[in-house]
Amino acid sequence: MTVATALTAVRPLPGDPAGSVLGREPGAAESAETYLRSGGYGEAASPGRLLEAVDRSGLRGRGGAGFPAAVKLRSVRDRGGVPVVVANGEEGEPGSVKDRWLLRARPHLVLDGLSRAAEITGAGQGCVYLSDPYAATQVRRALREHPPRIPVEVIETAHTYVAGEETSVVRRINGGPALPAAKPPRPYERGVAGQPTLVANVETLARIALIAAHPDLSDAIARTTLLTLSSWRDAPVLLEAPYGVPLRDLAAGQGSGDAYGALMGGLFGGLVGSGALDLALDPVELAAAGTSLGCGAVRFLAPGGCPVAVAHDAVDHLAAESARQCGVCVSGTAALRDTLRQLATGAAGPDAATRLDRWAGGLPGRGACGLLDAAAGTAGSLLRAFPDAVRDHLAAACPVCAGCPSTGGHRLVVPVPDVAGIRPDPAPVH
Incomplete structure (x- = not known):
């Protein structure tokens, strides 16, 4: 099994792009002038009415959990204090490129959404949190082109799977490591500098900006x-x-x-x-x-590939990305990885499927973040969706898996689409 190496293509929605996150020219970086001409940063409904519009639309967060956006906004607003809003652009999933592309190509759309979220929650400070130097360059450029209504700081971090988890985000902004923290408190209760904090995915914020600019399209945007x-x-x-x-x-x-x-x-x-x-x-x-x-x-999963190899690649990546804070995560992801590797190479014992099934049921919920859950869930889903493939691998070595190197998390990585006219700042991550 080989790896598709072609560059990622961007396909915009057909028709009127007014309510589209991809916009009119997804291959080029959008300037403040272009964004303003499209209706960005314009007058909108009051913060209370915008929150009602977000609520009615049913907008869900786009970071992974799919939590209702209006509920998060209200939770931070109603907590009191002087909240902080964070645009979370740290994209840990190897198969996802949307957040890095969005910050590279349409930073003004994200910053507009960040400003709207700040108005709704009463925040006095904003942060854009990311690890991609190209995106950092574009966000800083956008902040110079159109200074926001509140101070906004760009916070860079090292790229890891767990760095985008919301408590990791708060720890990093507060000067600590980008590692998950014990909960409670959750960021909406006590986050950056001890204040109630909204940690929102950048696409979520982009869609809030679009709802503010095009309230008649709210349902379609959400x-x-x-x-x-x-x-x-x-x-x-x-x-x-x-x-x-x-x-x-x-x-x-x-x-x-x-x-x-x-x-x-x-x-x-x-x-x-x-x-x-x-x-x-x-x-x-x-x-x-x-x-x-x-x-x-x-x-x-295209013909010529193997679901066992894909499950191994996914768990191999997760095991390598473990924050190593929880002993059960370190040992659990390693056990899952090693058993899937044995299954892929034809070296698994007859009890391999039984062990995977036991771990898939017993490991979720025992780590500080969702990484262990993802690894256990992947193994369990392999057993449920492809039991025949598992049995075949127990009976004989798989020729597809035999052609794969033993470490394969890199095979899941997707390149970020090109955006014309951007260059990364040489400044190091600090």
Whole structure:
């Protein structure tokens, strides 16, 4: 099995892009002048009415958990104090590129949404949190072009899987390591500098800005989402799609119309078989089917690949990215990885499936963050979605898996689409 190395393509929505996060020219960085001409940074409804519009639209967070955006905004607003709002652009999932692309290409849209969130919550300070130097350059440039109403600081961090978890974000901004912290308190209770803190994904904030500028399109804005679609064989695609589209249609649009399943939600939605491709792109429907849209990253399983190899690659990546704060995470992810590696190479004992099943049921919820849950969930979903493949691997070595190196997390990485005219600052992360 090889790796698709083609650059990621960007496909905008057809028709009027007024309510689109991808915008009119997704291949170019948007200037303040262009954004202002499109209605950005304009007068909008009062903060209270904007919050009502966000609530009515049903907008969910786009960072992975899909939590209602209006509930988070109200929780921070009603906590008192002087809140802080954070645009979280630290994209830890290897198969997702939407947040880095958004900060590189449309930083003004994100900063507009950050300002709207600050007005709703009464915040006195904002932060943009990221690890991508190209994105940092663009955000700083955008802040110079159109200074915000509140002080906004760009905070850079090292890129890791757990660095974008909300308590990791708060610890890093407060001067500590970007590692998950014990909960409670949660950031909305006590976060940056001890103040109630909204940690919002950058796409979530972008959609709040679009709702402010186009209230008549609120429902469509809330029910459209950015997706990173990939497979081992076909070039990846970043696109914007409305809820309700069958996953099978998305697979065909990406080039994987013959897909027999998918790895859903980055590394958090698990593996699903062919029947799940008839499900609609909808958080509620996917959750009812036992999977998740997560961060909007979907890796289709194309013929010629192997679901066991994909499960191994995912857990291998997670084991390598463990924060190593929880002993159960270190030992649990290593055990899952090693057993999946043995399964992939034909070296597993007859009890391998039994052990994977036991760990898949017993490990979730025991770590400080969701990394261990993702690893256990991936193993469990392999057993549920592809039991025949597991049995075949127990009986004999798999020729597809035999052609894969033993460490394979890098095979899940998708390149960020090119954005014309940007150069990274040489300043180091500090």
